[in-house]
Amino acid sequence: MKAIHLLLAGLATTFMPGPIKASPFGEEYKIVGGREAKEGAYGWEVSLGILTNVPTSKKQREIQPESSKLGTHFCGGVLIHKDWVVTAAHCLAPFQGKTFTSSPYGAGVGQRSLVEIFDNGRIPAVEGHIPADYDPKSSTSTHDVALFKLSKSVTNVTPACLAKSDPKDGYGNGLKAIGWGSTTRMVLNTTTDQWSGFTPAKRLKEADMKDLTSSAASCKNRSDLVCIGPVTDGDASCKGDSGGSLVNSDGLVVGFTSFGGSKRISNTQYQTCNGDTAYTRASGTIAWIEKVINGTICKK
Ligand SMILES: *[C@@H]1O[C@H](CO)[C@@H](O)[C@H](O)[C@H]1NC(C)=O
Ligand SMILES: *[C@@H]1O[C@H](CO)[C@@H](O)[C@H](O)[C@H]1NC(C)=O
Ligand SMILES: *[C@@H]1O[C@H](CO)[C@@H](O)[C@H](O)[C@H]1NC(C)=O
Numbered sequence: 001m002k003a004i005h006l007l008l009a010g011l012a013t014t015f016m017p018g019p020i021k022a023s024p025f026g027e028e029y030k031i032v033g034g035r036e037a038k039e040g041a042y043g044w045e046v047s048l049g050i051l052t053n054v055p056t057s058k059k060q061r062e063i064q065p066e067s068s069k070l071g072t073h074f075c076g077g078v079l080i081h082k083d084w085v086v087t088a089a090h091c092l093a094p095f096q097g098k099t100f101t102s103s104p105y106g107a108g109v110g111q112r113s114l115v116e117i118f119d120n121g122r123i124p125a126v127e128g129h130i131p132a133d134y135d136p137k138s139s140t141s142t143h144d145v146a147l148f149k150l151s152k153s154v155t156n157v158t159p160a161c162l163a164k165s166d167p168k169d170g171y172g173n174g175l176k177a178i179g180w181g182s183t184t185r186m187v188l189n190t191t192t193d194q195w196s197g198f199t200p201a202k203r204l205k206e207a208d209m210k211d212l213t214s215s216a217a218s219c220k221n222r223s224d225l226v227c228i229g230p231v232t233d234g235d236a237s238c239k240g241d242s243g244g245s246l247v248n249s250d251g252l253v254v255g256f257t258s259f260g261g262s263k264r265i266s267n268t269q270y271q272t273c274n275g276d277t278a279y280t281r282a283s284g285t286i287a288w289i290e291k292v293i294n295g296t297i298c299k300k
Helices: 058-062 066-071 114-120 282-293
Strands: 045-050 073-081 084-087 105-109 123-129 146-150 175-179 186-189 194-196 205-211 225-230 245-247 253-266 269-281
Touching (some): 066 114, 073 105, 073 253, 084 282, 146 282, 253 282, 269 282
Antiparallel strands (some): 045 105, 073 084, 175 205, 253 269
16 A cells, blocks of 8 residues: 555646646545535535636636646635635645745635636635645655635635544544545556546535544554545545545534555556545644634634
8 A cells, every 4th residue: 555645736737837746645636436516515615726827817717628627626625714725735735844925826615616616716825834744755744734825805605614623433424525536546657657547527526434543554643634434335535635625414624635545556556546545634733723824713
């Protein structure tokens, strides 16, 4: 097994900026299996997209090919305050380990369709923070969480609430993984560092998950993680889902997508998006978030 991040860097060619490069540990995920989310069910789920080369006029955006529109999405995120989005630290590859004051990324929020998100335009990120303890060289690093501030407040969507504590015995079967990640499993060729098998999700998806924190290898000795596996065989978080949410039956966000295991299928190939996924435990991030934003967020 090899731990692999679930971000999409390297797949979206059209609007990809120079600094983002495919790396076995610099990738993100989307949902395999599962189903389309209901309209408005997760309005606070964010699609992070590249803004480089994206036209500033809506008319010009609308006439771009659909593949380019879908290709701008690279990670998930969660609106936790009208001005702030949480995502995974590994999604912000060029800025890992740093605080930044501008970036080529934007947030699409309050919409399920990636085409609509693109046409309507993402809100640019103007400031970002990654914890000093995050190690960009490790695909299983602690503190795989990041915050970025939006250039304008979101007033038409209610921010998510985070779970401020977790049940001692875990969440059982009552979890949902949310995201726009690949709807098919992907294979990594380690000779070329290239991924194949990506299929974009056009609309936000969800899949039922069970809590495997007490048994999964990735969660051993890791109170900072929640580990999950599919309720229905074949469902999984996949590349493009990184930074997005894991939700409990009360609609609270309990985790942010971090990394998944993968299966060796030959000497040079790994298949990913086929099982357990590790999420950064949301309850463990609240103090850091409130300190960085110098404010309070919804938590229950
Ligand atoms: C991986 O990439 C190398 C270099 O392009 C190629 O020779 C090899 O056939 C690829 N492996 C598979 C299983 O496709
Ligand atoms: C796991 O935790 C135990 C108890 O805290 C510790 O002794 C052990 O070294 C840890 N193992 C790893 C691999 O971190
Ligand atoms: C944090 O917020 C408080 C109250 O809103 C304000 O008085 C204080 O100056 C802020 N601190 C920083 C470092 O911005």
